[in-house]
Amino acid sequence: MKVLANDGISKSGIKTLEKAGFEVLTTKVAQEQVANYINTHDIKVILVRSATKVKQDIIDACPGIQIIGRGGVGMDNIDVDYARSKGIHVINTPASSSESVAELVFAHLFTGIRFLHDANRNMPLEGDTNFNGLKKAYAEGLELRGKTLGIIGFGRIGQAVAKMALGLGMRVIAADKYVSDATIRVDFYNGQFINVDMITEPLEDVLKHSDFITIHVPAQDGYVLDKAEFDIMKNDVGIVNCARGGVINEVALVEALDAEKVLFAGLDVFENEPTPEIQILMHPKISLTPHIGAATLEAQDRIGTELAEQIISLLKNK
Numbered sequence: 096m097k098v099l100a101n102d103g104i105s106k107s108g109i110k111t112l113e114k115a116g117f118e119v120l121t122t123k124v125a126q127e128q129v130a131n132y133i134n135t136h137d138i139k140v141i142l143v144r145s146a147t148k149v150k151q152d153i154i155d156a157c158p159g160i161q162i163i164g165r166g167g168v169g170m171d172n173i174d175v176d177y178a179r180s181k182g183i184h185v186i187n188t189p190a191s192s193s194e195s196v197a198e199l200v201f202a203h204l205f206t207g208i209r210f211l212h213d214a215n216r217n218m219p220l221e222g223d224t225n226f227n228g229l230k231k232a233y234a235e236g237l238e239l240r241g242k243t244l245g246i247i248g249f250g251r252i253g254q255a256v257a258k259m260a261l262g263l264g265m266r267v268i269a270a271d272k273y274v275s276d277a278t279i280r281v282d283f284y285n286g287q288f289i290n291v292d293m294i295t296e297p298l299e300d301v302l303k304h305s306d307f308i309t310i311h312v313p314a315q316d317g318y319v320l321d322k323a324e325f326d327i328m329k330n331d332v333g334i335v336n337c338a339r340g341g342v343i344n345e346v347a348l349v350e351a352l353d354a355e356k357v358l359f360a361g362l363d364v365f366e367n368e369p370t371p372e373i374q375i376l377m378h379p380k381i382s383l384t385p386h387i388g389a390a391t392l393e394a395q396d397r398i399g400t401e402l403a404e405q406i407i408s409l410l411k412n413k
């Protein structure tokens with residue numbers, strides 16, 4: 096039985112699938128060729144990350160598909176309900192990348208408070224006379240310890256961020272439409288841990304009281320952070336988005352950065368992907384990464400193995 100991993104899959108995933116008798120194809124087929132490729136190669140399982148879209152057109156064109164697998168969390172590139180209504184299994188790996196995404200949040204936070212994005216762009220060339228000016232700006236860096244981190248969206252990833260923030264000595268507050276409380280287990284390398292009980296707060300309170308805000312909600316209709324939300328935040332707040340483009344109004348964000356309301360932004364996701372708007376790309380106060388929250392060897396390894404195990408249990412153990 097053939098599996099097409101159109102956006103790639105880890106070696107561990109391929110090995111597990113091959114051991115169970117599947118043939119795994121990792122050819123990167125262009126979006127417009129996907130349906131034809133699936134049909135001509137008799138593919139039964141299509142695996143994607145966020146790049147390949149599996150919408151109604153592909154589902155209708157490929158009646159042989161039995162499983163659509165998303166290696167990762169967000170399924171906004173798949174018509175999940177429609178696929179399920181046609182009897183197709185749709186699977187993802189919701190827990191595999193939480194730690195990696197959370198670590199990227201802190202990469203952006205540390206970058207923002209110590210101006211790494213600016214330093215990387217502006218280290219002096221020989222004869223450059225501006226560096227002392229830069230050094231003075233960099234001397235206005237901040238520490239995370241003792242600051243308040245506001246987490247919007249308190250699911251698995253939001254809670255993984257909370258765990259790291261508590262470990263760094265930050266105060267953590269969170270808002271979530273659906274989660275009212277959570278116990279955060281802050282665990283240490285030596286096996287010791289402490290549990291911290293948290294109750295979520297209204298969004299407005301989180302916006303008002305946070306020194307830094309990080310957002311962890313799925314793709315949705317409408318912005319979560321728009322001008323009205325920026326207006327009630329503290330001055331010099333830092334913003335991080337490693338969730339989905341489209342949850343922050345980028346025009347309002349740029350205005351807030353230019354008005355010195357927001358100190359910096361760390362963005363892994365954009366309204367336009369893979370190429371963000373030029374105002375975002377070139378902005379001196381924005382630290383940029385190209386949607387790499389889950390792009391660690393460890394996360395991809397877990398994702399590949401977890402997908403493979405789900406496929407085997409759905410198709411081999413019937």
Ligand SMILES: O=C(O)[C@H](O)COP(=O)(O)O
Nearest residue numbers: 144145146167168169389
């Ligand atoms: O939803 C996810 O899992 C992340 O956005 C990662 O997306 P990617 O698999 O395309 O890196």
